[in-house]
Amino acid sequence: MAKHLDLEEQEQLAELKHFWKRYGNAISWALIVIFSAVAAWNGYHYWQRNQAAQAAVMYDEVERAALAGDMPKLDRSLADMQERYGRTAYAEQAALLAARVYYDKGNLDASKGALGWVAAKASDDGYQSIAKLRLSGIFLEAKAYDDALKQVSGDMPKSFAALAADRRGDILAAQGKKTEAKAEYQKAYKDFDERSEYRRLVEVKLNALGVDPAGAAQVATAAAPTSESKK
Numbered sequence: 001m002a003k004h005l006d007l008e009e010q011e012q013l014a015e016l017k018h019f020w021k022r023y024g025n026a027i028s029w030a031l032i033v034i035f036s037a038v039a040a041w042n043g044y045h046y047w048q049r050n051q052a053a054q055a056a057v058m059y060d061e062v063e064r065a066a067l068a069g070d071m072p073k074l075d076r077s078l079a080d081m082q083e084r085y086g087r088t089a090y091a092e093q094a095a096l097l098a099a100r101v102y103y104d105k106g107n108l109d110a111s112k113g114a115l116g117w118v119a120a121k122a123s124d125d126g127y128q129s130i131a132k133l134r135l136s137g138i139f140l141e142a143k144a145y146d147d148a149l150k151q152v153s154g155d156m157p158k159s160f161a162a163l164a165a166d167r168r169g170d171i172l173a174a175q176g177k178k179t180e181a182k183a184e185y186q187k188a189y190k191d192f193d194e195r196s197e198y199r200r201l202v203e204v205k206l207n208a209l210g211v212d213p214a215g216a217a218q219v220a221t222a223a224a225p226t227s228e229s230k231k
Contacts (some may be wrong), residue, residue, distance in 0.1 A: 055085035062094040066101045074098055075110075082117065092118050092127040099134065112138055119151070129160040136167050145175050162191035165204055173209070182209050189213045 058081045065074040078098045084089050099114035115138070118131035132151040139148035148171045152164040169184035185206050192199035206213050 051085055051088055052090070054210060055081065055088040055090035058085060059090040059094050062098060066097055066166055069101075069105070071105065071107075074101065078114065086121060087123070089124060089127070092122045092124060096127065096134075099131075103138070108138060108142070125157045125216075126159075131154050131166075133160070133167060136171070138168075138173055140174065143174070145171055162188045164199070165191065166198070166205075169202075169205065173205070178209055182206065182211055185209070186211070186213065 026181045058077065061073065062077045062081060065071075065077050078094055081091050081094050081218075095118045099111045099118075102108070102111035102114060112135060115131045115135040118127055118133060122128040122131065132154075136148040136151035139145070139151065149168060152167045156164045165184045165188035167183045169188060172178075172181035172184060185202055189199060189202045192202060203213055221227060
């Protein structure tokens with residue numbers, strides 16, 4: 001009986017050796033790839049958490065400099081943050097904050113630089129859109145109409161579409177292009193929520209151009225065929 005078991009074990013061992021000789025190398029490499037991928041995934045998430053924690057600390061420095069009005073420190077902190085943690089949301093928030101402070105201090109070039117960085121580098125569509133809208137506003141004030149229009153003419157997330165249309169209307173109106181401005185304001189009016197204060201502001205702009213969007217909507221509703229009239 002013992003000899004019989006020994007023979008069976010020897011056969012199994014021989015089969016195992018044959019199998020490993022044939023497939024062992026491929027299995028080893030597959031395991032290496034799998035374990036490397038898992039290690040890389042865990043390492044990446046650790047790196048992300050570490051980056052976010054350090055970026056949060058540096059954002060506090062930017063915020064303190066902004067609140068204190070310490071422009072040299074704000075310049076240094078923002079530049080350092082963009083260089084070291086430019087891929088984090090904190091860097092995008094810091095640049096938007098710095099841009100506002102620069103603008104308030106009259107440093108339009110620095111403000112445009114910070115906003116341009118967010119518009120070009122931000123991974124978040126929302127921050128990107130905010131930067132483009134603010135940047136277009138600065139260009140509009142400077143009467144750089146082509147540059148202003150360029151910022152809000154590309155694709156925008158749906159939640160920013162009405163704001164972009166309104167800004168395009170402002171730019172076109174400033175250029176004296178009333179017909180094009182009306183069309184953009186009407187887009188904005190349509191896209192804004194009925195309860196939005198911003199919608200009322202757009203309505204005022206349309207009224208100034210001789211358009212009554214609320215009245216037009218009422219007429220359109222009254223003219224629409226009802227189920228009874230269809231019969």
